[in-house]
Amino acid sequence: MSALVREPIETERVLAHVGDAADGATLLFLGVVRDHADGRTVTGIRYEAYEEMAAPVLADIADEACRLLGTDRIAVLHRLGDLTVGEVSVAVAVSSPHRSEAYEASRYVIEQIKQRLPVWKKECFAEGGEAWAEGTEPRPDPDSRSRT
Amino acid sequence: MPLAVRTLFFAAYRDLAGSSSLDLELPEGATVGDLVASLRARGGPLAELPPRPAVALNRSYARLEDRLHTGDEVALIPPVAGG
Numbered sequence: 375m376s377a378l379v380r381e382p383i384e385t386e387r388v389l390a391h392v393g394d395a396a397d398g399a400t401l402l403f404l405g406v407v408r409d410h411a412d413g414r415t416v417t418g419i420r421y422e423a424y425e426e427m428a429a430p431v432l433a434d435i436a437d438e439a440c441r442l443l444g445t446d447r448i449a450v451l452h453r454l455g456d457l458t459v460g461e462v463s464v465a466v467a468v469s470s471p472h473r474s475e476a477y478e479a480s481r482y483v484i485e486q487i488k489q490r491l492p493v494w495k496k497e498c499f500a501e502g503g504e505a506w507a508e509g510t511e512p513r514p515d516p517d518s519r520s521r522t
Numbered sequence: 523m524p525l526a527v528r529t530l531f532f533a534a535y536r537d538l539a540g541s542s543s544l545d546l547e548l549p550e551g552a553t554v555g556d557l558v559a560s561l562r563a564r565g566g567p568l569a570e571l572p573p574r575p576a577v578a579l580n581r582s583y584a585r586l587e588d589r590l591h592t593g594d595e596v597a598l599i600p601p602v603a604g605g
Contacts, residue, residue, distance in 0.1 A: 405605045421604075424532055424597055427581040428604075452604060466603050484605060492578070492597075493604030494533035506534045509601030512576045514583035 375401040376436040376450040378429055383451050383462040389441035391449035392469040399473040401480045407457045411507065412512035418458045419507075424492040427450075434515065443470050443479035450483055452493065489513045525552055525590050529561070530597040535575070538567040548590060552581060555586030557596055575599065 385402060393400055407419050414453050419450040432450060440446050449467040456464055466483045485495075490512050498504045524547040531532040538562075547605050548557060554577050561568050576599040583599075590596070 422533060423604075424530065424555070424578070424599070425580075427578055427597065430581065443559045463563065488602075490583070491604040492532070492599055492602055493598060493605045506537075506600070507603045509603035512583065512599055512602045 375448070376432040377428075378423055378425060378432065378452050378454055380453070383453055383465050383504040384464050385399060385465060388423045388449050388465045388467045392447040392467045394445070394447060395468040396471050397445075397447065398471055399476040401467070401473075401476045402471040402483055403464075403480050404462050405444075407459050407461050407463055409459045411422070411497050414497075414520055416459065416497050417500050418456060418498045419463070420496045420498070421454045421463060421502075422494050422496075423452075423454050423488055425454075428492045431491055432487070435491070438515070439468070439479040439483045441446070442482055443468060443475050445470055448479060448483070451488075452487065452491065454493070479520070486515070490515065524549055525592050525594075527565045527569065527590050527594045527596055529557065529591070530595065533598065533600045535571065535600050538570055540567065552590050553586060554584055554588050554590060554596060557583075557590065558586065567571070571598065576601075 436448050436450050439448050447469045451465045453463050466480050467479045468476045495507045496504050529544045536542050562571050576596040
């Protein structure tokens with residue numbers, strides 16, 4: 375399960391998408407808005423996306439992680455819009471019979487989000503002003519070149 | 523016959539374009555790279571676009587060498603900052 379959402383992320387509801395009697399490990403990763411960037415005090419972040427592309431890219435990332443995990447028990451939510459310090463911007467829940475695959479799949483999802491999800495953030499500063507956060511030159515997934 | 527394509531701008535690139543989208547006509551056989559070059563040649567803030575930005579063609583990452591067709595949606599993708 376994956377989605378871009380505008381409302382606050384409720385972690386209990388994310389966790390409810392994963393878990394099975396066969397699973398001995400459940401992991402929840404949360405990305406949270408922090409109060410500083412490059413030595414400046416941050417009061418909030420505005421996230422925007424190329425939604426028509428970001429939704430399928432996020433779904434692809436979740437599918438790829440499912441293959442690593444060996445189960446489909448992954449839930450990924452990315453929030454868009456205006457967030458304040460402490461709010462959850464991304465949640466990745468994973469469950470599996472054993473911890474090793476769960477850690478691997480969780481890490482895969484967040485690293486791929488950072489590399490290729492078409493999402494941008496504008497940081498608002500306490501001293502006034504705002505700026506687009508420096509991002510990462512996107513790296514499409516390894517299979518995309520052979521597909522075209 | 524010229525090609526009619528829609529170009530989308532996001533985040534810092536939208537600030538340069540002053541708009542979130544632009545409808546363009548390009549000569550037949552034009553590539554995504556030709557589109558980027560024509561935008562940069564318009565001058566003004568768009569001249570600050572990188573010569574080889576990341577691009578998406580019809581909502582998938584694409585290459586500057588990819589050919590355009592009428593009705594295509596081209597997005598210029600600034601460095602991404604999700605998570």
